[in-house]
Amino acid sequence: MSHLDIELQQLKAETIKMWTLVNLQLSKAKEALLKLDKDLAREVILGERRVNAWELKIDRDCENIFALFNPVAVDLRFVLAVLKINNNLERTGDIAESIAKFVINVDTDFDKKLLEITRAVEMYDGALFMMEEVLEAFDKLDTALARKAFQQDEILDDINVKVNTVIADYIKNHPENIEPPLYLISVIRKLERVGDQAKNMAEEIIFYIEAKVLKHRSKAEKKKE
Amino acid sequence: MYKIESKNVDFFYGASQALKNINLAIKPNTVTALIGPSGCGKSTYLRLFNRMNDLIDNTKIGGQVLIDGDDIYAKGVNVDSLRKEVGMVFQKPNPFPKTIFENVAYGLRVNGITDKKFIEERVEETIKQVVLWDEVKDKLKKSAFELSGGQQQRLCIARALAIQPSIVLMDEPTSALDPISTSKVEELIYELKAKYTIVIVTHNMQQAGRVSDTTAFFYMGELVEYDNTKTIFTNPKVERTQNYITGRFG
Ligand SMILES: Nc1ncnc2c1ncn2[C@@H]1O[C@H](COP(=O)(O)OP(=O)(O)O)[C@@H](O)[C@H]1O
Ligand SMILES: [Mg+2]
Numbered sequence: 001m002s003h004l005d006i007e008l009q010q011l012k013a014e015t016i017k018m019w020t021l022v023n024l025q026l027s028k029a030k031e032a033l034l035k036l037d038k039d040l041a042r043e044v045i046l047g048e049r050r051v052n053a054w055e056l057k058i059d060r061d062c063e064n065i066f067a068l069f070n071p072v073a074v075d076l077r078f079v080l081a082v083l084k085i086n087n088n089l090e091r092t093g094d095i096a097e098s099i100a101k102f103v104i105n106v107d108t109d110f111d112k113k114l115l116e117i118t119r120a121v122e123m124y125d126g127a128l129f130m131m132e133e134v135l136e137a138f139d140k141l142d143t144a145l146a147r148k149a150f151q152q153d154e155i156l157d158d159i160n161v162k163v164n165t166v167i168a169d170y171i172k173n174h175p176e177n178i179e180p181p182l183y184l185i186s187v188i189r190k191l192e193r194v195g196d197q198a199k200n201m202a203e204e205i206i207f208y209i210e211a212k213v214l215k216h217r218s219k220a221e222k223k224k225e
Numbered sequence: 226m227y228k229i230e231s232k233n234v235d236f237f238y239g240a241s242q243a244l245k246n247i248n249l250a251i252k253p254n255t256v257t258a259l260i261g262p263s264g265c266g267k268s269t270y271l272r273l274f275n276r277m278n279d280l281i282d283n284t285k286i287g288g289q290v291l292i293d294g295d296d297i298y299a300k301g302v303n304v305d306s307l308r309k310e311v312g313m314v315f316q317k318p319n320p321f322p323k324t325i326f327e328n329v330a331y332g333l334r335v336n337g338i339t340d341k342k343f344i345e346e347r348v349e350e351t352i353k354q355v356v357l358w359d360e361v362k363d364k365l366k367k368s369a370f371e372l373s374g375g376q377q378q379r380l381c382i383a384r385a386l387a388i389q390p391s392i393v394l395m396d397e398p399t400s401a402l403d404p405i406s407t408s409k410v411e412e413l414i415y416e417l418k419a420k421y422t423i424v425i426v427t428h429n430m431q432q433a434g435r436v437s438d439t440t441a442f443f444y445m446g447e448l449v450e451y452d453n454t455k456t457i458f459t460n461p462k463v464e465r466t467q468n469y470i471t472g473r474f475g
Contacts, residue, residue: 002472002473004471004472070430070431071471072430072434072458072459072470072471073458073459073460073461073467073470073471074467074471075471076458076459077459077460211459211460
């Protein structure tokens with residue numbers, strides 16, 4: 001294996017580690033939200049530092065590869081994709097942190113029925129699922145799997161759009177309890193952003209891989225993949 | 226209208242075929258880079274454009290090479306005037322054992338120009354064109370061998386330009402130069418494009434990326450891929466090209 005191949009492989013392994021960490025942050029924040037577990041929420045906030053450290057490391061590694069190896073073609077596309085995915089992951093990490101902060105700030109008598117009627121839990125599961133699937137697509141170079149993210153994202157968008165009326169109704173019926181539903185709306189908006197990030201990452205994966213499907217290769221060769 | 230066209234070009238050294246059915250068309254005022262592993266036929270192909278291969282015994286060409294639409298291998302073509310039209314710069318700077326001035330004036334004299342003032346003006350103009358004037362204006366009477374390698378190479382480019390060709394061929398023009406001289410020559414190539422059509426053989430992938438508009442990848446006498454340089458270096462269509470430019474040539 002060439003020196004560049006080794007560097008690229010390491011970069012991929014680092015990206016997968018960061019991605020796994022971000023997914024863990026998101027699922028911990030979900031646990032914290034469902035159980036209103038403020039300790040777990042604090043753990044997520046601490047974990048954000050590690051996400052940031054990974055982001056810096058991956059950024060620096062990309063920069064070094066550009067400077068030292070002048071990657072071209074598929075190698076160039078890979079490093080470019082990682083650079084952007086890294087950015088998307090960092091933002092997703094921020095979202096997990098801000099959900100954790102919400103858990104810390106919210107009153108403990110938070111009406112959990114709100115999570116049901118706004119479909120927040122369903123949305124959260126959808127966002128997590130997307131993140132897992134796109135990660136797998138990245139690991140296995142599977143563009144069909146990456147493409148699934150586009151449909152999934154539409155489901156999240158749909159929930160996000162419908163939540164307005166649900167919250168409006170809730171507020172009408174519980175005029176004494178306005179703050180929690182408003183908080184929750186902001187969580188839902190954040191989950192919608194997670195869907196967007198996952199979709200962006202899916203696009204990067206397709207960009208990196210599909211240009212690799214070379215026009216002049218025989219069909220048999222393509223099938224082998 | 227293309228400046229250079231090659232149609233179904235084959236080339237043989239004796240019985241061995243060095244080029245196989247090369248089709249390629251080059252627009253005027255562009256830089257075309259020829260890349261590929263050693264022995265793939267780049268230099269052979271380049272030398273077809275000024276009929277330098279004619280000087281090698283027992284060679285044979287098939288197909289057509291057109292410059293400005295005319296077949297340069299047709300009967301009755303004047304090879305001397307063709308070579309005036311198509312200048313060439315080589316890998317190793319090869320100044321003549323003459324003064325700096327005479328190196329550039331040489332081509333003019335060979336072409337029968339005797340007007341002293343005209344020659345002086347043209348020499349100065351050409352040396353300025355290759356951005357060498359400030360470095361040599363006080364030692365024009367000195368031997369060209371006193372110049373550094375990079376300066377010699379720019380002098381050789383000036384020598385090629387003095388007779389005002391419309392095409393300049395360069396065969397690995399910077400492979401013997403240090404990085405600073407290399408970047409000077411690259412800058413020069415970029416500027417010369419406004420006046421000339423340039424074809425350059427290079428082993429330096431980054432150089433091909435920096436100086437050329439189109440890139441042709443040769444492999445074992447065949448033209449594998451020819452496209453915009455940007456496309457070749459970001460998204461080549463043929464796997465063999467990708468393996469070569471990413472350094473995974475097995
Ligand atoms: N003067 C020559 N006589 C015989 N064979 C030659 C001569 N010049 C080149 N060749 C052969 O033609 C092929 C292409 O060579 P060349 O055009 O020099 O390749 P490149 O410039 O890509 O390295 C090689 O196999 C080489 O050995
Ligand atoms: Mg050669």
